[in-house]
Amino acid sequence: MRTSTGEWVLWIVALSCALHATEEYLTGWQQWALEMLGIAMPTGLFVVANAVLVIAACCFASLGWRQPVLPLVIPAATLINAVFFHLLPTLVQRRVSPGVYTAVFLYLPFSSWAFVSAVRQGVAKRSIAMAFAAGTLMMLGVVASAKFLSG
Numbered sequence: 001m002r003t004s005t006g007e008w009v010l011w012i013v014a015l016s017c018a019l020h021a022t023e024e025y026l027t028g029w030q031q032w033a034l035e036m037l038g039i040a041m042p043t044g045l046f047v048v049a050n051a052v053l054v055i056a057a058c059c060f061a062s063l064g065w066r067q068p069v070l071p072l073v074i075p076a077a078t079l080i081n082a083v084f085f086h087l088l089p090t091l092v093q094r095r096v097s098p099g100v101y102t103a104v105f106l107y108l109p110f111s112s113w114a115f116v117s118a119v120r121q122g123v124a125k126r127s128i129a130m131a132f133a134a135g136t137l138m139m140l141g142v143v144a145s146a147k148f149l150s151g
Contacts, residue, residue: 006117007064009110010071013078014057016106020078020099021050029098036089036097039143040150049142068123069131075111076135077142082107085143 030046033039057074064071086103090096118128 005065005121006113007061007071009114009117010061010064010075011058012110013075013107013114014054014061016078016102016110017050017057017074018054019106020081020102021046021054023102024099027098032098033146036093037143037147038150039146041146065118065121065123068118068127069134072114072118072123072128072131073135073138075114076132077139078103078107078111078135080136080139082111085139 025043025046030041030043033041053074060070060074082103086097086100087108090100115128115132
């Protein structure tokens with residue numbers, strides 16, 4: 001019998017979202033996004049968007065494995081963010097993308113562990129797939145919206 005359900009990792013992912021946004025802000029993500037992606041992100045919008053993300057991550061984490069799709073949406077989105085918007089740009093551009101350290105050292109391991117924990121707790125594969133699809137769409141939607149709002 002397991003004494004831990006692994007739900008703690010959902011809370012670490014939520015905390016990682018706050019730390020990641022802080023790293024991005026302090027290392028110049030807004031300027032990088034303008035230069036590399038053509039996304040102009042005013043500071044107020046950046047702060048509000050990331051605050052909403054952290055609040056959503058906490059709300060979803062509180063659901064635990066009782067309703068697994070929502071709690072896994074954030075880890076899915078953070079995995080997509082880490083790989084496609086931090087790790088790959090850093091490797092391709094040979095220039096550190098702002099946020100890459102928390103993406104690699106927090107998002108990748110803890111978001112992956114959230115999925116491992118879900119599997120170990122017997123979360124249905126369909127729920128995991130739905131969460132991953134929703135997280136991917138969420139991340140792509142955020143980037144597309146930011147790009148659209150930038151003109």
